[in-house]
Amino acid sequence: QVDGVTKRLLVHRKGATRAFPPGHPAIPAKYAEIGQPVLVGGSMGTCSYVLTGTQKSMELSFGSTCHGAGRCMSRKEASRNYNLQTVKEHTEESGTTLRIASQRLAAEEFHKAYKDVNDVVDVCHQAGLSKKCVKLRPLICIKG
Numbered sequence: 001q002v003d004g005v006t007k008r009l010l011v012h013r014k015g016a017t018r019a020f021p022p023g024h025p026a027i028p029a030k031y032a033e034i035g036q037p038v039l040v041g042g043s044m045g046t047c048s049y050v051l052t053g054t055q056k057s058m059e060l061s062f063g064s065t066c067h068g069a070g071r072c073m074s075r076k077e078a079s080r081n082y083n084l085q086t087v088k089e090h091t092e093e094s095g096t097t098l099r100i101a102s103q104r105l106a107a108e109e110f111h112k113a114y115k116d117v118n119d120v121v122d123v124c125h126q127a128g129l130s131k132k133c134v135k136l137r138p139l140i141c142i143k144g
Contacts, residue, residue: 009062017067019053019130024063027053038130040121041068043114044106044143045091045098048136049121056128065130069117078113079104086110091141101144109143 001007020027020036027036036053046069057063073081084103087110091098100106125132 011062011064013064013067015067015070016061016064018063019051019057019061019065020063021053021055021058024053024058034133035131037133038065038067040066040117042117042138043069043111044087044109044141045094045096045138046111046114046117047138049117049132050134050136051121051124051130052133054128054131057130060127061129065124066120069115069120071113072115073113075108075113078110079107082107082110082112094138096138097140099140099142105144 002009017038018036019038022031022033022035024036031037031052034052038051038053040049040051042048051065053063053065057065084100084106087100087106088098090111098106100109121130121132124130
């Protein structure tokens with residue numbers, strides 16, 4: 001509905017993904033009781049999440065929620081600010097194994113180049129756009 005009027009729409013999601021609620025006819029029967037599963041990938045060496053869609057997401061955002069944290073720093077800026085050693089130290093401290101093709105890629109994808117995925121997921125959860133189900137910790141990060 002748009003302004004209380006039922007309309008047929010095509011929703012283009014840029015920076016978001018579908019998050020339909022339990023019982024929605026467009027989701028597979030095996031998810032009918034819980035709602036659409038939503039995978040939210042974290043950045044290199046940070047956690048990821050599995051969320052589910054909610055009825056409130058239909059009301060507020062045409063059945064949409066986040067699909068990741070999103071960048072807060074350009075690739076070029078990240079390359080200037082971070083190096084392979086910094087990235088390796090962080091991933092080792094977090095207990096994640098790193099396999100990366102180049103030093104440039106390591107810097108561009110460093111977790112500080114992205115918003116905090118925990119904060120982004122918390123906002124979506126608190127707003128009712130999706131519901132937190134599972135938090136996942138990475139074991140290995142492969143890039144390139």
